[in-house]
Amino acid sequence: MIGKVSLSDQMNLIYGQSGSGKSTFVDVLLGFVNAPRVSWLVKNEDLAQLSTEQKKLGVVLQHGQVFPHLTGMQCLEFVVKSRKVENKKYKDDLSAFCEKLQLTHDKLKQKTATMSGGEKQRLALMCALIGEPKVLILDEAFSSLDGENKLKAIKLVKDFSQERQVPTIIISHDVSKFDFIKNQYQMQKGRLLHNVGTTS
Amino acid sequence: MFFLILFLLSPFLILFFNITELNFSLTSEVKHVFAFTFEQSFLSALISVVLGFMGSLGLISLQNKKVSKAMEFMALAPCFVPVIFVVFSCLNISSFFKFSLQGLFGIIFVHSLINTGVCSVLFSTALKNKIAVINKLFVLHSKNSFVYVCKFILPLMIKDIVYIFSSVFLFCFTSFSIPLVIGGVQSTTVDLLIYEKILSGELSLAVTLAFVQFLFLALILFLLNSFKGNESSIEVSRIPWPRLSPLIVFAALPFIILCAGFVSPMSFSQNTSFYLKMSLNSLFIALLAGYLMFMFVQFLLAFLPNKFLEFFLQHYTSPSTALTCLAVVIFISSSVVLKLSLFWVYLILFIPFLYKMFLQSFVDQIRPVIKLAKTYGGDRWMIYKVVIFPLSYKVTLLVAFIAAAWVLGDYAVTSVLLGDLSTLALNIKNSMRAYRLDESFGLLMILLLGEGILFIIYRGLLKFGNKEY
Structure with a gap:
């Protein structure tokens, strides 16, 4: 479908109209779609050969999905326990992310079912960042956020990606807030076009 | 998963291996x-x-x-x-x-x-x-x-x-x-x-x-x-x-x-202790069947979503009561074990229908949540403990309650496997066949009381679940 693609080891933006194949591309990367001939090399490791759990990805799925029956804190603890993140590092990151995303500890103690769309999306982003991911995949991760929160969330992702050297793939139908990303790809009928027009 | 499918197909497999004894003189x-x-x-x-x-x-x-x-x-x-x-x-x-x-x-x-x-x-x-x-x-x-x-x-x-x-x-x-x-x-x-x-x-x-x-x-x-x-x-x-x-x-x-x-008017022909013993026996069988159904559904859900298993369950229909009982009778020679196999038969008979009625749509609902849990790196046990069990508790309890209610009123499977008159439903069946409707109605009222007790237990467990999950 996509052919050979070299994404940058920093930030990448994939955009395209609905139905262009963005979500299928994400499902292939996550390992939910069986694609036996795909290889995905990150720092000389073929992630396509690993199971979804072993890939150690930081993911925000469409609509900022979080566990509907848990509190915000329980969602974060699920990631931390799954990824065996050190307690001290977890607490440090938690405070930093809470401050930058303007989510209070009290808010995180609430069930996610009572949170607004924007709060859920910020929580989903925290879950993606807190598990020490090898790669970040953010599928429409900022769509429910209002102006200020959106800018803060994008800045957090940008800083996180640069400081910790985590390759990041942002999937969005709206490119207006991502001018700073040099590596932009357009998804068109299942094909990935580099910087519009040139196939990479 | 293989054993799950084998379990559900077991009546057919047992009959298949006994096909050498076929008697074609129709x-x-x-x-x-x-x-x-x-x-x-x-x-x-x-x-x-x-x-x-x-x-x-x-x-x-x-x-x-x-x-x-x-x-x-x-x-x-x-x-x-x-x-x-x-x-x-x-x-x-x-x-x-x-x-x-x-x-x-x-x-x-x-x-x-x-x-x-x-x-x-x-x-x-x-x-x-x-x-x-x-x-x-x-x-x-x-x-x-x-x-x-x-x-x-x-x-x-x-x-x-x-x-x-x-x-x-x-x-x-x-x-x-x-x-x-x-x-x-x-x-x-x-x-x-x-x-x-x-x-x-x-x-x-x-x-x-x-x-x-x-x-x-x-x-x-x-x-x-x-x-x-x-x-x-x-x-x-x-x-x-x-x-x-x-x-x-x-x-x-x-x-x-x-x-x-x-x-209908009602009458009782036996003494209280007889009815009490029979009622407790029926209730015990129903509760145990409900409990086993709960465990089995949880076991099943632990393997879902799974394309193959879902396809199998969507297209599979349980064998007839007599066929299932026959398979059990052929397979088990000991009369004590035969009585215990009652629960095996109930699971095989009820699961396909209950899956289509209640569990199939539930699996569709939790599919994205499990996908999320996998991307977060959760292993199978953790996903089951934190995601599947709490989310499926209510629907599994409902399925178990329905199964228990059906078992309490069952006289078909027990007629083959128990034979004696040790349950309320078996006694009701006999009195209905003899057109002793007053007596049947009396026993049915006790059965209804038993169904009420099952419902109270179900509500209690549901309340407990609401607090916990």
Whole structure:
């Protein structure tokens, strides 16, 4: 479908109209779609050969999905326990992310079912960042956020990606807030076009 | 997962390995039984589908959502209450109006009573998916309700009609508990004949009958799966013909008959300790069956979502009661273990139906959540503990409660595997067969009390779950 693609080891933006194949591309990367001939090399490791759990990805799925029956804190603890993140590092990151995303500890103690769309999306982003991911995949991760929160969330992702050297793939139908990303790809009928027009 | 599928298929596998003992001398008795079973199933399915279709037009014409929900509940109730209540109600009504319920007429009457309502609900669901298209055609071409139904609704519903007809036919063809009470000498069905051959020790003939029945049912199943109506995403709306709403009577009538037949004088012929012992025994069996059902469903859900397992469960239909019991009787020689195998049979008989009714849609709901848990790096155990168990607790409890309620009222499986009169339902069956309706009603009241206790336990566990999860 996509052919050979070299994404940058920093930030990448994939955009395209609905139905262009963005979500299928994400499902292939996550390992939910069986694609036996795909290889995905990150720092000389073929992630396509690993199971979804072993890939150690930081993911925000469409609509900022979080566990509907848990509190915000329980969602974060699920990631931390799954990824065996050190307690001290977890607490440090938690405070930093809470401050930058303007989510209070009290808010995180609430069930996610009572949170607004924007709060859920910020929580989903925290879950993606807190598990020490090898790669970040953010599928429409900022769509429910209002102006200020959106800018803060994008800045957090940008800083996180640069400081910790985590390759990041942002999937969005709206490119207006991502001018700073040099590596932009357009998804068109299942094909990935580099910087519009040139196939990479 | 492999063992799960093996477990559900075990009756067929056991029979398959005993096929060497096949006795192909199909006597006139066997031919008559097959012809009778076909006749009663065909007529029962035909009546249920015709009345159910008319009921569905009424159901879908209702404008008030609450009334519509209440009517759906009334329509489904005869299918979900233990069969013993329906059979008693019918016998009581026949006794009051002085007509005989024995034989072909009785079997068709009870089968239709159970299936008409559920057909109405199934047809109305299928109709809702097509109604938007129908509305446009209706406005364009016709303003007469008869033309509307014949010209637009029926052609669009052919696949659904064949599918629902085959489902009901399948149910009636493998019906065991109803002919066991109201079938006479000339009204033996295949399942009943298998049961009689088990009791008389003619196992090779029983295996032959089960094998022929299986082949026949496999053919129906093939038909069923190829005619399954397609789900459409068209927006739901009501049909523009409110005058069809009185047809709701066809969907609700079985429930009204069921309630009307539940008025009777009662008597008790034994002492209290006898009833107490029997009631506790029945309750214990029902609770244990409910508990095992809960554990089994949880075990099943731990493997889901899984494409292969889901495909299997969607297309698999449980074997008939007699066939399953026969497989168990062949497989287990010890009488003590045979009594315990009761629960094995219940699981095999109930799981396919309950999965399609309650669990399939639940699995679709939790699919994205499990996907999320996997991306977060959760292993199988963690996903089960933190995600699947808390989310599935309520639906599993409901399934377990329904199974326990059915087991409490079951006299079909226990007739084969227990044989003695150690449960309430078995005693009720015997008194109903002897037309001792006063005594049956007394025992049914105790059974109803038992169902009440099960419901209280279910509510308690649900409340506990609401606090915990």
